Amino acid sequence: MSPRPYSGARVAYGTMHGKEATARAPFQHRLGAQVVAADGIDTDRFGTFTGTVPRLLAPADAAAAKAALAMEITGQPFALASEATYLADFGPFADHHELLLFQDGVRGMTVVESAMTRVASPFSDVGSVPEGLAAAARLGAPDAAVTISTLADGAAVHRGGLRDRAAIADVLEELLSLGTGARIQRDRRAFADPDRRAVLADLADRMADRLTRPCPACDAPGWGVVDVERGLPCAVCGSPTRGIRADVLGCGRCGERASRPRGALRMSADRCDVCNP
Ligand SMILES: [Zn+2]
Ligand SMILES: [Zn+2]
Numbered sequence: 001m002s003p004r005p006y007s008g009a010r011v012a013y014g015t016m017h018g019k020e021a022t023a024r025a026p027f028q029h030r031l032g033a034q035v036v037a038a039d040g041i042d043t044d045r046f047g048t049f050t051g052t053v054p055r056l057l058a059p060a061d062a063a064a065a066k067a068a069l070a071m072e073i074t075g076q077p078f079a080l081a082s083e084a085t086y087l088a089d090f091g092p093f094a095d096h097h098e099l100l101l102f103q104d105g106v107r108g109m110t111v112v113e114s115a116m117t118r119v120a121s122p123f124s125d126v127g128s129v130p131e132g133l134a135a136a137a138r139l140g141a142p143d144a145a146v147t148i149s150t151l152a153d154g155a156a157v158h159r160g161g162l163r164d165r166a167a168i169a170d171v172l173e174e175l176l177s178l179g180t181g182a183r184i185q186r187d188r189r190a191f192a193d194p195d196r197r198a199v200l201a202d203l204a205d206r207m208a209d210r211l212t213r214p215c216p217a218c219d220a221p222g223w224g225v226v227d228v229e230r231g232l233p234c235a236v237c238g239s240p241t242r243g244i245r246a247d248v249l250g251c252g253r254c255g256e257r258a259s260r261p262r263g264a265l266r267m268s269a270d271r272c273d274v275c276n277p
Helices: 020-031 059-074 129-138 165-178 194-210
Strands: 010-013 034-037 078-088 093-104 109-120 123-126 146-152 155-162 182-186 224-230 244-250 257-261
Touching: 010 020, 010 059, 020 034, 020 194, 059 078, 059 093, 059 109, 078 194, 093 194, 109 194, 109 224, 123 129, 129 165, 129 182, 146 165, 155 165, 165 182
Parallel strands: 010 034, 010 078
Antiparallel strands: 078 093, 093 109, 123 182, 146 155, 146 182, 224 244, 244 257
């Protein structure tokens, strides 16, 4: 593989929310490639965070569909696309899973990088303006934007991109007068959410770095982690546990795989099904 297989290439980012800005610098510096926006792309048709368009595809399939559309719109053979999922559990936090996919139409391959971070819980249901203002502050306003929605006569009413206190108070007043309560959530579109942009920038950097690494079998770019192996031995009895003992490295083109142990670690016995069933 040449040391910079994408030197001079143009890579289309399938986004309508300005995500291309998060990938430009690493793709330029590490690969000599130019990241461009796919102007006119409508990624909302694959689903929105607010539920105004339901999400029907699995995250990796949605990202692949956005990348394919970006290639079609721009005529470029290379594309990036991302997809986020927020899984709320009980309490004030949620897991943000972000996936960045790179599609190489020349080599016929796909490379995926992903990240998991803990974030403030994605929504609060509120019944008054003061309650809504407190929730907005908790969700990160005014540094981050929020969305507010309600149901009025069975139809969803929705306002997004809200940051400052006065604007949030106005919209709360309006929506609370229409329906029974309002749902306030972080606006997760990349241009409105600095935390999400930071995750996307980190993923773009990891992706660009990965694309400098060739597959040991077929020399295609993008050699990196594709899976993990569980079965880390228990520190007391040595039985295999759910703990991760190795990363699986793989190629996006030829299917080559290699295991890379994470070191001589042991799992604590309180997480062992034999010692602590
Ligand atoms: Zn390969
Ligand atoms: Zn054990």
